[in-house]
Amino acid sequence: MTSATAPSLAWVAFLTVCIVWGTTYLAITIALESIPPLLVAGLRWMAAGVVLSAFMLATGRGLPGPHQWAPLALLGFLMNVVGNGFVVFAQQYVASGLTAVLIATTPFWTALIERFLPDGERFSRRSLIGLALGFSGIVVLVWPEMARGGSNGRMFVIGVIAIQLACIGWVAGTSFTKRHELGNDPFRSTAMQMIFSGIMLLTAATAQGDWARVSFTPRTLAAMSHLAIAGSLVAYSAYIYAIQYLPLQLVSIYAYINPMIAVALGTWLLDEPISARIVIAAVLVFAGTWVVGRK
Template identity: 35%
Template sequence: MRTWPRSDASATSGGTVSVSSPAQPLVSPPSTPAVLPVGGVGAPGAHRGWLITSLVTLYLIWGSTYLAIRFGLEGGLPPFLMSGSRFMLAGSVLFAVLWLRGAPVPTARQWASSAVVGFLLLGIGNGGLVYAQQWVPSGVAALVVGSLPMWTALFGGLFGQWPGRAERWGLALGFGGIVVLNLGGNLGGHWLPTVAMLLSPLSWAFGSIWSRRLPMPQGLMSTAAQMLCGGALMYAFGLATGEHLPTTMPGARAIFAYFYLVTFGSLVGYSAYGYLLRNARPSLATSYAYVNPVVAVFLGGVLAGETMKPTAWVAMGAILGAVVLLTRKR
């Protein structure tokens, strides 16, 4: 998860807030970036270059993290210990770098806010996704998370900005896509993973909207604090539910997937997301929802032999059409 620009409450988030697909970069400029004027979508010159770089990062990297999560799970890594340690490791590295560069350490109140946002975005948002991927194909998981803008629009309304007529049609279309996805058996047929999968984007959206009203640390320190807090909560939950690290060394593919998630999914991707949320409209920051399902389905088919049922393709059209209706106005 971060502090949101104050200009738009109706759009939202692996991979991640100040931050997140699911994820704000070490690609940030040496100095604290200037926040855009209200309603701005970018700034000229180098600042625009950072925005474009962050967008491409989310489009490609967060779309690939779904397959990396699957490879980690197949290699025997337990879901919550894998995700929790991934974010704690990435958060520790980012926190150390920022601290050595003189960034202020969060106050107790800011740590508390970071824990709340980290719990919603990472603990439930990412944790529910990883848990469900033990039964759900990576492409379908990305498709469900692609419903994030629908939930963002809904929670934006609860906080005072109800969606307009086109957005309401988008909400109806998107929820219809989720129903088709479930009726077609694409969510695995297990009720608990299905609930976890559906709660994932809902929690991410709510945490993203609510974080705008919480006292968060500044800049990338917010990202680091959220990853540390959210990762620790996930790791503790994994231990409490009986998860344990594998007794034998996981295969090379699982190890590579894990460090790919640490480096690119968390450290780079979550940082890029937070940078966009601070410097662009939320609708632009969450535009990765258009691209991630396509990337995930392609990679899942090519590298893991995943296939999608016809009902999943129908649901994809409905959900992505809903995202278009929800964001086109902005």
């Protein structure tokens, strides 16, 4: 199906992803004020999974059987535990807007991973140029912190690395989804994927004693509600719907829009600074992303 013949609801879903996911970086930073990172991610996905599962059962659509649990658990691990959990960890040390900019490197990892898959797309000279541009943007960000040293600089670099690992997890999960049949109803699969990832994250949080360190405040509860309802239940489901009807290359434009929203909100509401170095790095990352994605 082409974008011209896609139902209008697919366009609404696409716009929802572009806007809502741009706000989740702010919500994560606020939630981390009193909630440990594993609990932020775990509660988010478990709450969304329980609500979506209840809806599937109430409407008679059911949930995937046990024979599908293993691939869905793997998908939940790659996309939600690694893809989202590492982002939450990183935002303890990396500003929300900057995190969104770094997430825009996802197309680079898509090109790299696809290069080594049997049926993946081959590298082109343009892809190599785009990768070089994008990763040079990351170097612009982390090099001064590495040179400065100290615990703050070291944790910032670790946060940047965690974000790149999150991108790899997300791309690996997306590639897995493209190559494996997970049922005719993507929302049934999504519900179980959320449940499995929530179990993994909450188990890890419990094992390291995070419940003893949690402190819910009206501010952090509001942030968690936004993450679970708007970020996971609504926007994640909208993403799954949009890619069923719109070209993936079109839907991926959200990666350009999310950072602009995240940077604006971080600067406005959290007083996050915007330096010349951040602007230069962002330009390099976006330029590289555009070159890699250009056909």
